[in-house]
Amino acid sequence: MKRNTWQREAVREALDGTEGFISAQALHSALHASGSPIGLATVYRALGDLASTGEADSLQSPDGEALYRACSTTGHHHHLICRNCGLTVEISAEPVEEWAKGVAAEHGFTQAAHVVDVFGLCAACTKLQAGA
Amino acid sequence: MKRNTWQREAVREALDGTEGFISAQALHSALHASGSPIGLATVYRALGDLASTGEADSLQSPDGEALYRACSTTGHHHHLICRNCGLTVEISAEPVEEWAKGVAAEHGFTQAAHVVDVFGLCAACTKLQAGA
DNA sequence: CTGGTTTTGACAATCATTATCAATTAGCTA
DNA sequence: TAGCTAATTGATAATGATTGTCAAAACCAG
Ligand SMILES: [Zn+2]
Ligand SMILES: [Zn+2]
Ligand SMILES: [Zn+2]
Ligand SMILES: [Zn+2]
Numbered sequence: 001m002k003r004n005t006w007q008r009e010a011v012r013e014a015l016d017g018t019e020g021f022i023s024a025q026a027l028h029s030a031l032h033a034s035g036s037p038i039g040l041a042t043v044y045r046a047l048g049d050l051a052s053t054g055e056a057d058s059l060q061s062p063d064g065e066a067l068y069r070a071c072s073t074t075g076h077h078h079h080l081i082c083r084n085c086g087l088t089v090e091i092s093a094e095p096v097e098e099w100a101k102g103v104a105a106e107h108g109f110t111q112a113a114h115v116v117d118v119f120g121l122c123a124a125c126t127k128l129q130a131g132a
Numbered sequence: 133m134k135r136n137t138w139q140r141e142a143v144r145e146a147l148d149g150t151e152g153f154i155s156a157q158a159l160h161s162a163l164h165a166s167g168s169p170i171g172l173a174t175v176y177r178a179l180g181d182l183a184s185t186g187e188a189d190s191l192q193s194p195d196g197e198a199l200y201r202a203c204s205t206t207g208h209h210h211h212l213i214c215r216n217c218g219l220t221v222e223i224s225a226e227p228v229e230e231w232a233k234g235v236a237a238e239h240g241f242t243q244a245a246h247v248v249d250v251f252g253l254c255a256a257c258t259k260l261q262a263g264a
Numbered sequence: 265c266t267g268g269t270t271t272t273g274a275c276a277a278t279c280a281t282t283a284t285c286a287a288t289t290a291g292c293t294a
Numbered sequence: 295t296a297g298c299t300a301a302t303t304g305a306t307a308a309t310g311a312t313t314g315t316c317a318a319a320a321c322c323a324g
Binding site: 133134135137139140169170171172173174177196 | 300301302303304305306311312
């Protein structure tokens, strides 16, 4: 059975307290910085569990590391992410869901999943950049 | 200046002769298997160059490795990929393009880019799996 | 409490990718 | 064609993220 440990709870809370997506390494550092003696392997395991139970969302950063986030939306959704400050907006995309399902079926593909993320500069970062 | 070496040409040709997306490691193995003494670092460099000049498309596999493919479509497009055999179909996604642009604008995001890939089991692999 | 099972964490192992850097080579020039 | 020189190569080391190992510690049902 699945047990409740303070480590798992710590990871869950740390993730909840983080605005954007964060890597396992970074979350581990943050926990250490706040005095937690949690081990790195445990953070990896906890994040993996959270992701597999749907309590956390994960995506691959453009440079290939896995990033995690505790999303407020429970169902399937996607993200609009500021590539500068990490600000993340959860978005639903019905038309995209339909499209993905349709295009897979059209080509005889089954068990289709999709990766859909939009990266950009948020309003604040756009302003900053304009000023620079 | 940029020089033409048989190594770069070998990588280009090997990529052209590959149906789906392939990793740098796998392409290097394939080249070796066919008798080429090309070095691994060179394959990485060549693929990186091809990707940056747009001659090849690249994406992050779900488990975080970079995959490359010589696409026939020159313009912007997306992919429907068999997660078992790698079979890849190039697809256009006008509705998704519109949606991505719109959702970014709605939230005040600028310089929006997007990652859109569909993974599934192709018809052949679906049949195989059913038989197993 | 206690025992059996799960989880942890320090550390090693793996894997992809990048950095080094001496030796090689493409492509220009005379 | 021979020589020059900067770009390129490749063996290898280094890096960095992630996973495997396994004895010790922690949960929790009874
Ligand atoms: Zn921002
Ligand atoms: Zn979706
Ligand atoms: Zn297939
Ligand atoms: Zn697109």
